[in-house]
Every structure is written in structure tokens, then in C-alpha cells.
Amino acid sequence: MAEFVWHAVSPLQHSFTPGRMGETADAAGVRMAEIRNFNLVQIFARRGQWSAVAKAAKAHFGVEAPTRPQAVSGKAGVLLWSGPDQLSALTARRGDEIRPLDALRDRFAGIASLSDQSDGRCLLRISGARARDMLAKVSSVDLDAAVFPVGAAAATAIDHTAANLWREADAADGSPVFKLLVFSSFADSLWDTLVDAAAEYGIEVESPAGL
Amino acid sequence: MRIACPFCGERENGEFTYLGDAKPQRPAMVALDAGVGASGEQEAFYDYVYLRDNVAGEMSEYWYHGGGCRSWLVVQRNTMTHEISSVKAAAGTGAAAVKASARS
Amino acid sequence: MTVYQPNRLDKGGLIDRSTPLDFTFDGKHLTGFAGDTLASALVANGVTLVGRSFKYHRPRGILTAGSEEPNALVELRSGNRREANTKATTTELYYGLEAQSQNRWPSLAFDVMSVNQLFSPIFVAGFYYKTFMWPAKFWEKLYEPAIRRAAGLGRPSGLADPDHYEKAWAHCDVLVVGSGASGLAAALAAGRTGARTILAEEDSRAGGRLLSDQGEIDGVSARDWVEGALAELASLPNVRLMTRTAVFGVYDGGTYGALERVNDHVPVPPRHQVRQRLWRIVAKRCVVAAGAVERPIVFSGNDRPGVMMASAVRTYIDRFAARPGRNLAVFANNDDAWKTVEAAHRAGIGIAAVVDVRKELTQAQRTLAQAAGFPVLNGVIHDVHGGAKGVSGIEVQLASGKRETIAADCLAMSGGWNPAVGLSSHHRGRPKWREDIAAFVPGDDIPAGMVVAGAANGAFSLDACLREGHEAGAAAAAGSGGRKAAGNAAVAANPDDALSIAPVWHVEGKHKAFVDFQHDVTASDVALAQREGFESVEHLKRYTTLGMATDQGKNSNVTGLAIMAEVSGRSIPQTGTTIYRPPQVPVAIGALAGHNRDEKFHAARQAPSNHWAAERGAPFVDTGLWKRAQWYPLPGENDWLTSVNREVVTVRNGVGFCDVSTLGKIDVMGPDAGTFLDRVYINLFSTLAVGKARYGLMLRDDGIVMDDGTTSRLAEDHYFMTTTTAKAGPVMQYLEYCRQVLWPELDVQLTSCTDQWATFSVAGPKSRDLLRNIVDPAEDLSNEGFPFMGVREVPLRGGMYARLFRISFSGEMAFEISVPARYGDALARNLMIAGEPFGVIPYGTEALGVMRIEKGHVAGPELNGTTTADDLGLGKMASKKKDFVGRVMATREALVAPDRQVVVGIKPVDKARRLRSGAHIIPKGAIVGPDTDQGYVTSVCHSPMLGQWVGLGLVERGRERFGEIVRAHDPLRGEDYDVEICNPVFYDPEGGRQRG
């Protein structure tokens, strides 16, 4: 029997080709990119163990575990608040790693329940001068710069579908940068929705990138 | 309508799912060592499953923040005005340890 | 082809004479200017007749210059963009605009249906209720078509709307509704404090009445002040001006609905742009500065083309430089109408006469009359002379008792002003009556966070509007996000006196006197309603249809209830208003749907192998939100049944696989996970060994089945639950309820991992052979090494790992294999390679369904919210050793009654016959009726293994009746045939095949 080849296929593999979409008269108002090759682990504290989990997360990822809707970025990745006493640890994937829990099990043994979500979510980066206008069409969250500062995060819904949205440091041109984490099975459909929302501003679809 | 989730902040009601009256308490789980339940069980469950007050005014209700942090919330809402006077997390939302007897 | 505009004034107006815009009305070529509305362009072109009324087909002209317009409704555009009932008064003119008058046949000038007027005695209030009561069956065939032909408004295009709509959210501290004097003042005050401010204006241009009325503010003309205010607002980054945006509703928690007409002012929206956008504006505070609507007076002939609201006449003259007539008569009961006299005189329009119900005039009014040389008559209008094309004169009933006829080609009327109390009453608030201005103003129970300013609050002088607006804006900002000073209020040069008004609602006359122009409700209809006992305003509204047209009675409701007050001998406040409800202006369904229409009606979920399935030509079926491959046609297979039969036979004889990733998957983790599952399932899970799976059934607390699925134990503190595809979301929500609300003392954590795993069912007698080709050869997959209901992680060849479950839905030896979802596509391709020696095929949801029915496995149609565990034949699963949800209520008398409908097999007596689900089961020889109905067919399929159609059904005492012949009665499809009740397990009843 021939050896089997395992090609990873993103839920957005066939949804887009990099380049311009929508209005092309001016510079793209919105830039969208799929972020691939990340590990995402849901860390859910057991009863009475939140402080132990926060300590273990700090030790492992090198950043403070958020206790309210925030995304805390560090060298190792992003610790994303995903519910009361719950974290999502977003880190870069090394090669073809398929068992990200193995590296965390000992650290969180007995204090948290871990669930691998690396394939359960699709991650998008949305930036550009009109990113807020475009997101206002799909998100009911107030994303005003002062209300939703860098590091703010929201567990929210887009087109009636659960999603995590957070703001990262602004781009070099001063325009805001948002990350959007959606369920993999919905990704293709939501991509379409996002493109519709951004079309009038002109979209630059960037090549898929790493974390 | 907007509901201020104690975890997420104020959100539009499309993110939430309504369950209903938060007052009825489910009869506790029982041990079935003898293989049968206690007498009067059905009456207690009948009340719990079916009997609801039709409140015109302040009411405490369960809402689920399914389009957000997946927490169950107890919302004090005036059914006449839709005014919300308080929103609290259900006892078991986070990781806090809760003793069976300490439930409200 | 620029057409001469006979009634265009040479100078003035906010129009751009250098940009002529050609358009057509009823096919006639006309020209207007940029800045015109369709209505102002029609006025400039001397077009007075623009439509026919709803019931009597009376000729109608333009009554107003705003969104309260009841008459000048047109069909705008053509083809699939034709839009009925579009107000000419709010339609911005664009080059190439096409408009058609409505409700006329064969032409506007000659309308056959105007004979309805001759029959008007029968078209009175309550006409529908009285005339077409009986017999009911006449409605569909006779009454309704006749009424629809005779009465009605515009025609829908009948085609799908080609344009796009969307919805968006906006957030602010202060929302200001309306950009007249009060609104601009409010926005300036709020904006200066730094508060996030949104100023919403339904017109294309901010300014409100300041665009039409003269005045001086802070030492400059009103129009210059507007320009200055807009420039200041534009300089404030925290202020957003939204024109063409009508706030239509006030919802709970400070949420406001608004409709932005993004591209209604162009023939076709530019590429990538929407036609309309529906806004949900979340505002901490709201200043309603929505102004007021001038109301007509009800007199004989008041609906004749050429009779216009006085404020509208002024707007057409001053804002649009269009002359509604050359010889204007005015009928007024208040001072405001005199501004129209001034405007007309300034524009060089002849004044035929002013008829004022008030005896006393001001010095300024007397001076004007003298200077312009027109008579001022103390009296009322008795009748309006003229024809379909317009007014020729007025007949005045003088206070002295004499009658006088005066020639005029346009009559401006003003019965006073109604503050726009709609938005402030959307939370069931009741406006209160103010005698001094003879109008309703917002009551004390307006929505939280709202303040009303200016004319909307009954303040009609420019100075008061500016002051109230400023104060409201400053207060709203202070109560929300404002930090800095609001600055000073603008001041009007000549503070006007309070509006002097002598309310006159209705003048007795010769002919019909209209209250509601759009629905053809007359003063005598109101009186008739009162005589027949419909005195309450809510009854009046429904009985006469007053205020129920597309204008929602903006200029007729108050007049209607005032007349009701008169005839019923009550005061106006005693009579009261009807309840105000959103939307304040019509909102297209397309805007409410936004992005979510057609194939984007809801977000869709794609299974991991869908792209691969599409490559193989599989059609997809919607199951809940999911798109699932239905079958995989081979070349030459032209009908679905051929493909599905082949897939079933191949699986039963060899091997096939199916993407079942859509099943809900939930990680149930923590030390109390076993206890938790014991409580939610009727059977035991705490005793399940690690590495084993078990089928579980969940009940609701009322004892009815909620869901089923296979749950495995992957570790001491980790169970992996599966749910049905349909119930994945509800089950997750329910389990969170159990965890957070019912049993917070349990240490258990839940995470949905449905999308994390690509899962395929590999089924058929050769499934193990296939797996041996792809699973690491060191793994023992034999019956002993991997028994039925075994679960474990296995390495796959080529550097992958999988979770392997030995479970079966098809009744064959089968496995479920899961890999991280990004490898689902690869797994499908690799299963094809691994199974190639065994003739493996992919199969879709249809074959899956056939095999489960052949095996008598229950699914959605049987787990339908009415069935108990025992009804499904699963009652024995319930544990006697532990408590569980639904245990107590499941033992209720009716739920354990011996005559319950239970799951059985159904097969047609005539083996060639096709079964249909939904057919009712009736005993042989019984008369069909509810009392002989013993159940119904729930699921059917063509079984290639049995060579006939088989089905499952829910039938009374079914398990005792195997072998009995009954009727399958299907009135929906007109079928009635004999079927046999049988064991639901049609195929391999001993179950040997799945155990290998």
C-alpha cells in the first residue's frame, strides 16, 4: 500500500484567492487575511482552581491570564478570555503538530479541563481604515477606539454565530487591527458575509499568514 | 432590549436565549437505593415543570448568553416595561466551588 | 432634451439650475433640477394631478412636501426595480427617473373606476365588514378580486428585488433625531461637550424647516446659520451627521431603528453598494427634534388637486423655487399660514384672498394685505371649485353669513400643527393635549433617556426651538459622555409670539370633506362610526381605516379624533389618541432582512469533506444549518434512487464511508463528569470503562425524549458526547443549564468540539479490511482487539492519529474515525485509497437514512418531542439504580398508557407501492376521522435489500399488532392504501452483522 499523505486543508482553502475584491477605485479600505498554523486550546478551570490556573498559565505562556474580556499578547502567543474562568490559548503551531494538549497536560493536571480547538476555529485578521465601518455591519459590539481599546476582546455573535473578536496593536498607518475567531464549519459562509460587508470599501485579501 | 452580562458587558438581546421564570426550583436529585423514588415526587415535578405565574411586573428570568460567554444569567425584568433592574450570573457559571446545600 | 418648466421661479431656492435632470411621469418627458424632489419638479412643471385615491378613485394632487404625504404616491422605476407607493415628496429627483401614477385605469386623466364615487353611499365606514360578510367562500373568488381591482394602491413589481440591503450597528452617547433648528442646536450643544453624537435627518439635506422658512439667527440668515452649524459639526470628530436616515422606531434599552436610503436617489445603486441600510443605533440619550406636521382642515373639496398644505406651498416656493399656483388663496386658522402669504408675495405670486377663521388680525398681517392688495375674509371655505386638473376658485362662507366666490388656482390650507409625537410614544406613552396650541404634545411617560425639543415638543417659535434644542442637547450630553461645555445657544432675531390659533377641524359643506386622504375617510364616515357605536379611537381607526394607510395618518389622525370628539360630545383629551407603534415611516422588508436573503438567509455550515464531495458531483442538502452531501452520483446514474440504492447495496456487501462530522460533539470533563452524565442520560455512564462507548438517551424533565447519541469515555475524567446533528446547539445549551443552574456543585466542564473533528462512518463487512490498510499495522483491529463499542486512539499511516470508535448506525460492522478537521479532506481521499481494493464508495445522507430505517433506528422524525423512551422501544435502557432527568414525569399515567403510539415498521401490502411519510394509520373498515386515527408514518425509504418501500411509524399498541393490515390514509396526497404493521427492524434483526 502506498504511503498516505496528509494535507491540511483550511475551511477557507477554496473561499478566496489573494488580491483585490469589491470596489477597486481607491486603496483598499479593508484588509483581510486568514491566519493559519495556530494551536488553540480551551483551558477551563475546575471548581475552585481559577487562581491555580491563572498561575499555571502565566508560568507556561509568560503573560497574565485575563479575568475579563481581554486578549493578552505575549511572546508565546495570546491568552484570550473566553468565558468566566475560561481561557483560550492561541499559540503558533510548530510544523505538523497535531496533539497540542500533550505539552499542557502536566501543567494543568487536576486544575483545568483542556480541549483542543485548533481545528475547531478559523482565525482572521481584519484591518484597514474602514475595518470599523465594515465590522459595524456584522457585529453589535461597540468597537469605538476609546470603548474597545487595544487588547479588548468580546465573545459575541456574528450572523447569529458565536465568535471571538479582539483588537490588537494598530497597524503602522494607524488603522485598527482586529482578530476574529469563528467556528470552522461556518468560516466559508462568514467569509462571504464579511466580503459583502467590506465590498464597498474595497478589500485587499492578503495571503494566508502564520500567527 | 439590551442585557448587561456580568461578564461581557451590555449586549443586544439577539445574543441571548430566553428560558423563562427563574423562580421554580427543580426538586433535588435523589438516591434510588431501594429502586424507587419517594412519594409525592410527581406533584413536586408537576409544579416545577408546568406551573408558572403570569407575571405583570418584576420577574426573575433565566437567559443564556449563547452568543457570548455561554453563561446562564438571572435577569430581573419588568414584563410591562422591559426594564431590567439587575442581571446576575447563575450559581455555577465560573469555576467557583459551590456546595450542593449552598445553592440558592 | 430639456423641457421648459412653466412654474419654475427665476431665482432663489436650493436647487442647482446648472444641472437639469430629465425625467418622465406617466411617460411624459419633463425636466427638473438637481436639488428637486419628484414632487417639486412636478410642481415646477405645472403637473397638479398625480394620482387617484384608494377607494373612490378621486383625482389627487400633491398635498405636502414631506414624509407625511398621503396623496402623491407613485410607482417609481420600472421592471424589477419598480417600487409602489413611493412618496413623490421624499423622492429625490435623478436623471432618467421614471414615475407612474397609481391606481388609475386606463389613464390618470380618465379613470373608469371613478364611478366608484357614484356608489360612494355604499363605500362608507365599515363597508368591508357590512358588505362582504357572507358567504365566506365568496371571499376568495369574488369579493377579494373585485375589491383589489377597484380599490388599492400601487402594483408590486412581482419580480425579485435585484438590489442589496444591509444592516449595521451604531453607538453613541446622544442621538439627535431631526436637523431643523432644534436638532442642529441640540447636536451643536452635545457635540461641543465631546459626547459621541449622531444627528439623523431623513431629508437629503440638513436644516429642516430652516430650508423653507425665513428667519435670522445669530445675526445671519437662517440658511447661512445652517451652513455654519453644519461646518462646525463637521469639524467635530465625535459628531456623525447621517442624512437620508429616518429614525423609525424606539426599542428597548436605548436602541433606535433607522433606515438610511443610501442609494434611493440614483437609478441603480453603484456596484458594491446597497440601496438601503437598516441601522440599529444604540444611544445613551436621545433628543427628539422631529418637528411637527401641519394638519389639513376638513371641508368640502379639500382633496382637490391644487389644495395644498400652507407650509408645503412655502417649501415649494422658497426651497425649490417652484410655484404651486399663480393666484393663491389661503385658508387658515393660525398665524403660521401667514408666512406662506409672505413667501408667495415675495416670490411675486398673486394672492387671491386669505380666508381666516379668526376675526382679529395682527398689524403685520393687515399691513401685508394692504401692501399686496388682497382681501382678508373672516370665514371658512364652503367648497372648492375646479376639476381633475386643479382648482379654479373657492366658495367662501363668510362669518357675516354671506357667500363669496373667488377665483384662485391654488388653495393653501393650515389647520395648525401636530408635533411629531410618534417616537416619543413608542413605549406606549400617551401624548397630552395642550389647549393653547390645540395640539397633542409628548406626555410624561416618554421612553427612558429621551428628551423632546422644539416643535416636536409644541414649541413653535424659532427662538424657542433653538433654546430647547440647545438645552436638550447639553443635558443629554451631560447625562452621557459629555465632558466639556456646551457653549451658548443660538438666538433668533425676532422672537415670535406663541402660535395664535383658533382651532377649526371641520367645516360643513356641499360635498365630501376628507379626513384621511389616502384611505378616503371623510368627516361623515367618522360621524357614521360614532352613530354605529365605534366611539373609541381604536375602534374608529379600524372601522373606518382612518390612519391605517402607508402614511399611518400623520396628517389625519388628530383631525379624525377631534371630529370624533365633536360628534360624540367629548373633549379631545377625553377622546384620546390611538397607540403609536413603530415603524414611524414605512420600512421595506428587504431592509429588515438585510444580508440574510436567498442563499444567505442564514449562515451555512460546511462539513470537512464537502469540497471533495462537490468535486465528485454530490448534491447537497440542508440539514439544519449544515450542507451535507446527499449522494454521490456515478457517471450514467441519472436519478437519485439509482445512486442511493447502489450506495446502500455497496455498503451492505462491501464498504463505504460517510461524513458524519455534523453530529454534535461535546467534551464533558472534570471529576464529576460521570455523575453529570448519569443525571442527564437515562442509562448509566459513570460505570462505563475507559475505552468504551455507550448509546445514551436523554429525556426532558417532562419525561419526553430530548436527544440520543453515543458517548465514549476517553479518560477517567473525560467523556466525549455526541448528539444528533439537529440538536447539537440545544443540547449544549441544556447541558450548560444543568451545569450552571441545576447542579453547580458538580465539578464538570463542557466544551463544544463539533468543528474540531472530521468524523467519517466507515461501514460494511469490509470496513475492518479497509481500516487495516490505513491504521498503523501494529494496531489490533480484530473483534477481540477492538470489540463492538470499543474506542481508542490509533496512529494512522503517514503520520496522523485518529480516534477510532467501533459503533454502527447502519447495522453493518462499522467504525467511526475522527481526525483533526483540517485533515478531513485528506481522510476522505485516503479512505478512497485504503478501500480501493474493496471497492469502497462514499455514501450520502440518503443512503444513511435508508440504512437506519432498514435497521429500525429512530431519528428526528421519531424523536419528535412527543415520544417517550418506551414509545421508541428503548424503555428498558432506563436505569433503576440512579435518578435522572425525566425519571419522575416519565411514569405519569398517560406516558405509560398501554394504548400509546409506539414505533413500528410499516410495509405496503402491494410491494410495488411507494410509501409516504405523514400518512395516517386507520384500522381496516373504520370510517376516517380523528377518533379512528391510530398514528402515522414517520419515516420511509426504498429498501434495496428488501426490494420494496418500507417505513417506520408511530402506531397505537403497535408492538402487539405485528402482522395486522391497516390503511395508510393520506388526504394531503389523495392516497389510501393497505399496509402491514411489522417489526421495525427490517434488516438483520438479530444484529449479528454489526458485531462482526
Ligand SMILES: [Zn+2]
Ligand atoms: Zn456573557
